[in-house]
Amino acid sequence: MSTQIKSHFIETEVLQDERDSLIDFTPQIKDYSVSPEGEKFPLPVPEEYEKEFKRIEKLVNQARIEGKEIVVVMGVGFVGAVMAAIIADTKNENGNYSKFVIGCQRPSIRSYWKIPLLNRGQSPVKSEDKEVDEIIKRCVLETKTLVATYTNDCLKLADVVVVDIQCDYIKCELGNVRSGEADMAALESSMKTIGENIRPDCLVLIETTVAPGTTEFVALPLLKKAFYKRGIDSTPLLAHSYERVMPGKDYVASVRDFWRVCAGCNNEAKEKVEKFLKEVINTGDHPLTVMDRPIESETAKIIENSYRATILAFLNEWSLFSERNGVDVIKVINAIKMRPTHSNIIFPGPGIGGYCLPKDGGLGYWAYKHILGFEDGDDVFKITPTSIDVNDTRALHVAELTRDALRNMDRYIAGAEVLICGASYRQDVGDTRYSGSEIVVRKLTEMGAEMRVHDPYVDHWYEMESQDTYPASGQSWKRFFRNQDGLTELKMKNEFPAAVKGIEALIFAVPHDQYFTLEPEAIVEMAGGPIAVIDCFGILPDEKIRRYFELGCEVKALGRGHIQRIKKEVRESKLQKQTSKISTVSQVYKR
Numbered sequence: 193m194s195t196q197i198k199s200h201f202i203e204t205e206v207l208q209d210e211r212d213s214l215i216d217f218t219p220q221i222k223d224y225s226v227s228p229e230g231e232k233f234p235l236p237v238p239e240e241y242e243k244e245f246k247r248i249e250k251l252v253n254q255a256r257i258e259g260k261e262i263v264v265v266m267g268v269g270f271v272g273a274v275m276a277a278i279i280a281d282t283k284n285e286n287g288n289y290s291k292f293v294i295g296c297q298r299p300s301i302r303s304y305w306k307i308p309l310l311n312r313g314q315s316p317v318k319s320e321d322k323e324v325d326e327i328i329k330r331c332v333l334e335t336k337t338l339v340a341t342y343t344n345d346c347l348k349l350a351d352v353v354v355v356d357i358q359c360d361y362i363k364c365e366l367g368n369v370r371s372g373e374a375d376m377a378a379l380e381s382s383m384k385t386i387g388e389n390i391r392p393d394c395l396v397l398i399e400t401t402v403a404p405g406t407t408e409f410v411a412l413p414l415l416k417k418a419f420y421k422r423g424i425d426s427t428p429l430l431a432h433s434y435e436r437v438m439p440g441k442d443y444v445a446s447v448r449d450f451w452r453v454c455a456g457c458n459n460e461a462k463e464k465v466e467k468f469l470k471e472v473i474n475t476g477d478h479p480l481t482v483m484d485r486p487i488e489s490e491t492a493k494i495i496e497n498s499y500r501a502t503i504l505a506f507l508n509e510w511s512l513f514s515e516r517n518g519v520d521v522i523k524v525i526n527a528i529k530m531r532p533t534h535s536n537i538i539f540p541g542p543g544i545g546g547y548c549l550p551k552d553g554g555l556g557y558w559a560y561k562h563i564l565g566f567e568d569g570d571d572v573f574k575i576t577p578t579s580i581d582v583n584d585t586r587a588l589h590v591a592e593l594t595r596d597a598l599r600n601m602d603r604y605i606a607g608a609e610v611l612i613c614g615a616s617y618r619q620d621v622g623d624t625r626y627s628g629s630e631i632v633v634r635k636l637t638e639m640g641a642e643m644r645v646h647d648p649y650v651d652h653w654y655e656m657e658s659q660d661t662y663p664a665s666g667q668s669w670k671r672f673f674r675n676q677d678g679l680t681e682l683k684m685k686n687e688f689p690a691a692v693k694g695i696e697a698l699i700f701a702v703p704h705d706q707y708f709t710l711e712p713e714a715i716v717e718m719a720g721g722p723i724a725v726i727d728c729f730g731i732l733p734d735e736k737i738r739r740y741f742e743l744g745c746e747v748k749a750l751g752r753g754h755i756q757r758i759k760k761e762v763r764e765s766k767l768q769k770q771t772s773k774i775s776t777v778s779q780v781y782k783r
């Protein structure tokens with residue numbers, strides 16, 4: 193009987209949910225995992241594990257007969273679900289499918305639903321990239337090279353284990369990443385389970401973004417300890433290769449047709465990970481970089497994301513400068529980008545969110561002390577943590593702009609109906625983790641606004657609906673603001689016209705395609721009159737800004753100081769029209 197089931201029968205199992213909110217899981221009480229579409233799936237009970245393992249084992253035996261390599265992907269989230277499908281879609285030089293992939297997802301209340309969805313050939317992640325749905329459906333229902341399960345016993349069958357679970361960085365203050373810490377629990381427990389179950393010759397490939405040093409100084413010792421307890425004297429084969437996936441329009445291609453970095457803890461692991469990635473990723477067009485040590489691969493990831501976060505934080509100060517000095521920083525950025533050496537200068541939206549950019553620099557700063565043993569982190573790291581602090585608090589300024597725009601219309605933020613367009617952390621994907629929009633909504637709510645939200649990619653804003661337990665109890669950003677309890681009732685508005693009806697302010701927060709097509713006349717008509725419009729991402733071209741002013745609206749935008757000139761031009765032309773109208777009328781009366 194597997195360790196997992198054993199622990200069930202010996203004692204009431206305390207199942208760690210996603211983000212460490214402990215639940216007391218006793219067999220007779222049915223718990224459900226609910227998908228974003230609202231479908232309820234009862235969590236598996238101990239009696240089901242053995243039967244589930246036999247189901248998987250039978251599929252694996254058949255796959256082995258067909259000469260397929262057995263790959264287990266731990267965690268079928270935004271990374272694992274797509275990575276599993278891409279591996280399952282791999283063909284060998286003869287054009288035959290060469291991998292059988294088992295997506296092994298922990299049966300937590302928050303995420304268990306991903307397993308039945310995957311086994312139906314449905315993607316657990318929503319994205320603009322149609323290939324995500326296609327590749328998952330094809331591999332589950334047609335090639336039958338992809339299956340999902342909840343039993344860790346599948347690890348016993350693996351030739352390769354790819355670890356795509358999360359490693360959180362828990363912040364204790366908004367705007368001070370240095371006081372946070374890495375949450376290693378999920379990863380450490382997963383490595384322990386892997387060590388207890390895998391065959392000695394199984395390659396373990398960590399793709400998770402980890403605190404540098406984790407692979408060699410945390411994961412490898414855990415695997416070695418588990419091997420020792422099992423009487424295995426060979427060295428575990430452990431490697432690291434970080435994910436560069438960009439969920440959005442090119443989701444699949446950003447994994448399969450993209451450059452990769454990797455490293456092995458020893459030579460055999462290095463050879464195995466190189467061979468595996470060359471089979472699965474298109475390394476012919478996107479050469480693989482093999483580093484000497486995993487800490488170099490881990491550090492490359494942290495630097496890469498910290499670099500991007502720093503560019504965005506750097507532009508925050510010039511965005512504020514521009515607003516106050518008549519500069520359109522977006523036009524300035526586009527001018528600078530013309531020179532190739534500056535092609536990746538980018539405009540910061542209302543917050544630099546997503547699961548990674550807000551976290552990864554913190555993992556590096558934390559690891560320097562808590563894994564690698566240095567005490568001078570605050571002397572060494574001047575930029576990386578500060579960039580995250582700037583990015584984490586940029587959205588507060590959007591609340592100020594909304595307040596000021598309403599004030600210019602002789603209205604107050606308190607009691608105002610405000611619609612935010614976009615809850616996701618970036619365009620074209622339904623992922624609300626650490627979205628700038630969340631800070632905007634929380635700050636405006638604190639100031640008394642009545643918030644509404646629309647996002648074509650998001651069904652549930654769990655950060656609001658489940659704020660007392662999401663991302664874990666006590667870890668919601670609500671703790672940094674007052675007046676937040678009502679946000680559990682903030683539901684996604686699916687119909688845009690209904691979302692706009694009667695509002696006093698509209699915030700364009702996320703550059704989803706459909707927001708670019710909205711016409712000022714239509715917005716003002718749907719709203720029932722002139723409103724305050726706040727553009728967080730350069731979504732409004734100058735002619736639309738002008739039109740909103742002509743319709744009596746107030747417009748403010750992040751980084752766009754030239755708006756004052758447009759406002760002045762519209763006011764002057766209105767004055768001119770009025771003056772000429774008066775003079776025309778007086779002409780008539782004179783005759």
Ligand SMILES: NC(=O)C1=CN([C@@H]2O[C@H](COP(=O)(O)OP(=O)(O)OC[C@H]3O[C@@H](n4cnc5c(N)ncnc54)[C@H](O)[C@@H]3O)[C@@H](O)[C@H]2O)C=CC1
Binds near residue numbers: 272399400
């Ligand atoms: N989301 C993104 O765009 C990118 C994420 N990454 C990194 O990839 C890693 C995963 O990120 P996401 O996929 O976004 O996270 P996620 O939260 O969407 O997925 C993680 C999944 O692992 C599952 N899980 C946790 N512990 C488990 C265990 N012991 N056994 C089985 N399943 C377990 C969770 O239930 C969840 O479904 C993170 O380190 C992240 O920094 C890297 C590049 C891009």
Ligand SMILES: CC(=O)N[C@@H]1[C@@H](OP(=O)(O)OP(=O)(O)OC[C@H]2O[C@@H](n3ccc(=O)[nH]c3=O)[C@H](O)[C@@H]2O)O[C@H](C(=O)O)[C@@H](O)[C@@H]1O
Binds near residue numbers: 436538548549617
């Ligand atoms: C160095 C790098 O580009 N890393 C990528 C990054 O992708 P991620 O999904 O976080 O998207 P992103 O485009 O960086 O956006 C992050 C945040 O930054 C904001 N953002 C992005 C681009 C921009 O011009 N302006 C801006 O404000 C987004 O709105 C979002 O809130 O982080 C991913 C990750 O590690 O999760 C990683 O896989 C991706 O390759």
